[in-house]
Amino acid sequence: MAKTDGEITIKKYANRRLYNTGTSTYVTLEDLAKMVKKGEEFVVQDAKTGEDITHSVLTQIIFEQESKTGNTLLPISFLRQLISYYGDQMQMVVPTFLEQSMKAFTDQQVQMREQMTKALGDTPMAKNLQVPMQLMEEQVRRNTEMFRQAVQMFTPFNGQATQPAAKKADSKDIDELKEQLRNLQSRLDNL
Numbered sequence: 001m002a003k004t005d006g007e008i009t010i011k012k013y014a015n016r017r018l019y020n021t022g023t024s025t026y027v028t029l030e031d032l033a034k035m036v037k038k039g040e041e042f043v044v045q046d047a048k049t050g051e052d053i054t055h056s057v058l059t060q061i062i063f064e065q066e067s068k069t070g071n072t073l074l075p076i077s078f079l080r081q082l083i084s085y086y087g088d089q090m091q092m093v094v095p096t097f098l099e100q101s102m103k104a105f106t107d108q109q110v111q112m113r114e115q116m117t118k119a120l121g122d123t124p125m126a127k128n129l130q131v132p133m134q135l136m137e138e139q140v141r142r143n144t145e146m147f148r149q150a151v152q153m154f155t156p157f158n159g160q161a162t163q164p165a166a167k168k169a170d171s172k173d174i175d176e177l178k179e180q181l182r183n184l185q186s187r188l189d190n191l
Contacts, residue, residue: 007041007042007043008020008021008022008035008040008041008042008043009021009022009042009043009044009045010027010032010042010043010044010045010057011044011045011046011047012044012045012046012047012053012057013047013048014047014048018031018032018044018057019047020042029057029060029061029064030064032044032057032061033061033064033065036058036061042054044057062074077176077177077180081177082094084173097150101143101146101147104143104146105139105143108139112139140184140188144181144184144185
């Protein structure tokens with residue numbers, strides 16, 4: 001995809017075809033995924049109404065990526081937890097938290113790459129090396145702990161609901177989350 005000056009506009013037509021107005025070519029969801037990976041900013045508009053449908057198209061790209069064998073990034077437990085926040089009082093907090101968490105993760109990933117370059121030099125071999133497992137394990141531990149603390153911070157009354165049925169459901173959810181964290185920690189320890 002050729003980069004253009006200014007904002008890239010993608011038009012989505014009724015026949016589901018996507019048209020890149022910057023390059024005057026039809027594109028696919030895979031092309032849009034490549035643009036995202038390159039850091040190219042774009043907006044997707046409904047060709048007929050002009051409505052901004054970027055969110056739904058990006059969500060569709062994620063769905064397609066998750067459907068590909070071996071390409072799953074979102075664990076089932078995370079998806080269930082995310083779904084449970086829709087319509088909940090936490091719904092307003094979750095997007096900001098996720099955005100900040102991803103930014104922190106990206107920043108830390110850049111720092112790790114810089115450290116690897118400093119340690120190994122700017123050689124072709126250094127560019128092809130994967131980040132050492134110990135650094136990744138530590139990062140996952142920090143991110144998991146940060147998520148756990150954030151969820152705990154927003155749980156009303158420290159996880160104690162005011163109604164008995166809600167209290168039982170919250171307790172069960174917390175127990176499940178604790179078990180998932182223990183399983184994740186066990187897997188990390190085994191790595």
